[in-house]
Amino acid sequence: MNTYLWLFRREVWENRAIWLLPAIVGGxxxxVALFGHIQVDEWPRQLSDQQLRVLGPMVAGGIGTAMFLIMSVYTSWYLLDCLxxxxxxxxxxxxxxxxxxxxxxxxxxxxxxxxxxxxxYFVIxxxxxxxxxxxxxxxxxxxFAQxxxxxxxxxQLQVMAVYAILTAALWFLPFSAWLLFVSSWARRSVMLWALLIPVAGCFIESRLLGTSLLRDVLLAHLLGYGKSAFHDESHFTHHAMIGNGHLNTPDALSEFVNLGGFLSSGEMWAGVVVGAALVGATIYMRHRFTEI
Amino acid sequence: MGRATHANENFMSNLISATGLAKTYGKFTALDHVDFQIEPGRIVGLIGPNGAGKTTALRAVLGLTPYTGELRVFDRDPFKERARIMQDTCFIADVSVLPGWLKVSQSLDFVGGVHPKFRRERAMSLLSKTQIKPESRIRELSKGMKTQVHLALAMAIDARLLVLDEPTLGLDLLARRAFYDALVNDYMDETRTILITTHQVEEVENLLTHVMFIERGRIVMDTPVEQIAQRYVAIAVNPERIEAAKAAGPFYVRPLMGKTFMYFDRPADPALRELGEPHTPTIADLFVAKLSQGAA
Incomplete structure (x- = not known):
């Protein structure tokens, strides 16, 4: 266990962007919050209690979502580069x-x-x-303060964030492991290999078989995380007014969490199996091939 | 019990033992079924021209590359148990393998963190003799300083085997001398075993207890240094005896500045003494002689 702590420390030494990038985004x-333009006297007073209730989670959730997107791009790069x-x-x-x-x-x-x-990213x-x-x-x-x-x-947002980190780790494992695998053997142009192989696979499939199974599976999995791990708004009956439209909201944020649905998703487990196989292949390549 | 004792004896007598060790890259044969043994306390020079298989042999010993044949290091399979073997082994490849982003102090922290036999105070005291600052990043250091850092890390590990692969490649004369002086003065004692490859033979000549010459994947000579004098003789042949000397069967003839040097592998033969002035060949001379012989 101690060895892993040192290995983590080594990664942070090498990749200072791990904390610098989110710190800069946060800053x-x-x-923006300090110097941005806010019309303080007008709209908060016009909002109903229910709308105000949504405002807080929207600020924190919005920041969290922005950070999550930036992190996805960064970790993809990290996985491709590290080995x-x-x-x-x-x-x-x-x-x-x-x-x-x-x-x-x-x-x-x-x-x-x-x-x-x-x-x-979560802490920052x-x-x-x-x-x-x-x-x-x-x-x-x-x-505003209220x-x-x-x-x-x-x-509840904290719990949701931890839930999102853990479920996203499992859901995206096949993609993460693929990037790591490419990093373990490519002699150059890791990015190109990582994209080229699946694209070529889709192309060959459509040429030979006239089908697009691989493309459909990859795209569905890439875009399917939210639907798999969370309930969408149609799940809730509660309404809150935002502007002129209205939004279905849960009584408690934690009701978004769809742990049962996530854990019983065959697609998720299939992805985990593929990911585990790719991690095994990565270890094999790292063991066998030392230098470029 | 009996089996364990046997394994232990084998382990005590041979730190490294290779039988039929072979490695090919496509059609290129890097190691062609070589056999060698290295006992504890030896300082072995693995000497050969570029591409002869030196580095491949070291990579196999260090568990960095798969191979065929039998190879045991500390009586373990190095490819399967690299991490275990590295607890008792230090490895310094040429100067550029420490990552540039690493700070000197971080290198001490990290090695201390993952290596059970690393003594930080020792590395600190070795580094304090140099101009190197702990907060420097490796990429900011000169080649000579990089080597000093790596050597300090290696010497602070209480290892039984030190493997050096062209450790002074690309260094200037001062840095090369500093490297070997540090190795001799701060590291070597009778319990250490060192396996070193180089193509600059003169540099390690006085260090070695054993030499192995390797050429085109084969070991062409494997001998204790002290036996060189008993096995080989170089004779500066008198001009009038040249034909007679050639008839005596030298394995290498070298004309040099008006003289002709001939190399024989039976120094005890009194007839050879008649031919001219005998002396013990240096390892560098022998290396050239042996390899030229192979090419002939």
């Missing part, structure tokens, strides 16, 4: 001269992308949301 959001970079600069010979197994190395990098980096998103809420409350006065500070909503 920018805070600057390749060691081979490119030949430092793999140094890392392999230490009593650390290839399995530990590969798993540490996967765990970085799936758990540690999301956790870093939280701090940002608190700071932004505080600034908006001070600038907007009591209606809307933004709901401890119970806040706690």
């Amino acid at each position: 920018l959001l805070l600057i 390749y970079a060691d081979r490119k600069d030949r430092s793999v010979l140094f890392w392999k001269s230490l009593p650390v197994t290839d399995t530990q190395t590969v798993l540490s990098k996967l765990a970085m992308a799936l758990l540690v980096i999301p956790l870093v 998103a939280d701090i940002t949301a608190l700071a932004v809420s505080f600034v908006l409350s001070v600038r907007g006065g009591s209606p 809307a933004l500070w709901h401890p119970l909503d806040w706690l």
